[in-house]
Amino acid sequence: MQNTIYDLTTEILNDFLNSAESYAEFNNDLGNKLLQVLETQKISVEENFDFIRKAIADFFYKNGLNAFALFLNHTLKITTTIKNRNDNLYTHFLFIWIEKQNPKGLTPELFESILKYAKDNFEFDDNLLYRDVARGAVKKYFGLDSRDSLFFKDFDYVVKKFDYDFVQINKELRSIKQLDTSILLSENDKTFISNLLKHTDLKKLLILAAQETLEGKICYTNISAIELRKSFFDFVAQNLRVQVGKILGSQVSSLNQTCFVEEFIRGNKNLIIPILAKKILEIFHYHPDTISSLVLRFENKLRNNNPKLRTSTLKSQNVYTLEMIQTISAEFFSIQEEIYALKQELKTLDSDITKKDAEIQALQDDIKAKKAILQKINATYEHKKESLKDSSLSVVEQEALNISLSNFINEQKLILEDLENEQKKVDEINNEKNLISDKKKDLQQKIQQTHFKSQNQERNFDLLAQSFGEALLQNEI
Structure with a gap:
């Protein structure tokens, strides 16, 4: 009986949600019809309100709100707070309203009308909530990723200045790739930059740049070890240069920043190359067909530094076999x-x-x-x-x-x-x-x-x- 009451309450709430065109309509159905419908099924609301209350709380929780229900003087009273500011019942009904407008693109006028509708139909104590709810509905309608930024000033979710800087950084990195950066960067320049970065853990930033690079920028199929290594260090240099640029700003010229980063990476390659190696071994373990040709080139060539896993007392035989690589992984x-x-x-x-x-x-x-x-x-x-x-x-x-x-x-x-x-x-x-x-x-x-x-x-x-x-x-x- 308990599960029946819970399930029936949940079903009624979902019916209200699916049939309502606006939050006001849903709220009205909830306040005026829910208990009546339950009573028509010969359910005593007063005796079973704990199960009804739980169904209401769980329903709202799944729809981005925390809710608490009270049954007082034969009346249902529900208080809610927003759990998920970007995906909830408010964004649901705002999305329905946007669909009715059938907009072809996001314009300042459209966003203002969306914001006005939210303020006219929802009551929030926090004014910033209106923007968050509007942002969530807009992203959902226009198919934007939840991680995409949406700037209300010009309705653009791409930071153009960042793109320009990134292109400039790549150009500088290419121009100095085959040069000795220590010649381009004087000792005074290096000392000056080092002092500006003395409170920055550059090695930690380098590791983070390497990890970020491996999240999706590298292609591992049909590639040689030389190409893979070059691609990895290029992307790491780009990422680290961007982070260093945020710290140094205009205190150091762009080219000097790039030279400093390039030289720092050259001196710390042993710190991050194992990160790439682990990623290759991970792919080889889970998707061997994707990268097997690359790993097989190193079979019986990888020096075994683990005395517990030596294959022979002969120094020339102290290497990892393919079987050992697979077992260890x-x-x-x-x-x-x-x-x-x-x-x-x-x-x-x-x-x-x-x-x-x-x-x-x-x-x-x-x-x-x-x-x-x-x-x-x-x-x-x-x-x-x-x-x-x-x-x-x-x-x-x-x-x-x-x-x-x-x-x-x-x-x-x-x-x-x-x-x-x-x-x-x-x-x-x-x-x-x-x-x-x-x-x-x-x-x-x-x-x-x-x-x-x-x-x-x-x-x-x-x-x-x-x-x-x-x-x-x-x-x-």
Whole structure:
């Protein structure tokens, strides 16, 4: 019966959402029809409101809002807060409105009309919410990625100045590629730039630039080791130069910045080449057909620096075989998959805790509001009670006052019962949250233990990647 009530409530809410043309229409259906429809199915709202409340909260949560429902004086009252500022019920109905306008492109006039519609139809305490909701609906309608920037000044989500700078940087990098940058950059220049960057962890920026490069810019198929290496370092130089430029600004000429970055990378290639090597080994493990020809060129040529995995006492035989490469990679990535799965579980638990915190906050807010109402009722009750002492009151007036006092007592009783039930609910949710927190601690400990147990596999893989990286750097100009 409980699941039936929950599922039926959810079904009705989805029907309201699918049939409504506007948020106002949906809100009206929700407030005036939901309980009526449930009662026509011979469901006692008062007796089953906990299941109805949960269905409402879950429905709104899936649609980007946190919600808390109250059943007071046979009336449904729902309070909501926005969980996802860019994708929620408001953006849903705003998207429907934009569709009706059938715009062919984003113009200043269109955005202003979208913003006006949002302000006319939604009530937010935070003015910035109108822009966030409008931005979310516009991105959805025009098929923009959620990560795309949308600048309301000129309705352009591409920073043109950045593109110009990037082209200029590439031109400078190409022009100095075969030159000795130390000749182009004097010692005074290098000292000056180093002082400006003394609070910047350049090696960390270099590693980040290398990791960003591997996220999608490199092509690994049908490519030689020389071409792959060149492509990798070119993109790393571009990325690092952009980051350094943001720090130095106009204090140093663009060409001197580029020379400094190029020389820094040349001196720290051993720091990032293992990152490329690990990526190649990862692709070889999961998609061997994509990159096998490249890896096979290094078979029996990669120097084995791991004494525990030596194939022979003969120095010439201290190399990695293809079988060893596959085994070491398989063991390493198997552990990584296990750790990744555990971390995903951890994220789910974090999300559950956040949800529990939101439920507790909503209940506490409602408790606070009801206590304020109770305080007013108590004050009014005492005032009316004092009025009974007036000897000039007629019998009819006294009787009316007594009835009023009786009603106030009933209201006090109902609110006190609600407060008691809500406090119990807070305690229950806190207990549930504590259980989740205990699971989280156990999971964190398991992740640590898995990391500890996998030290040998990680070391074997690191030594393999180091050897692969060194091989990639051989015969480099």
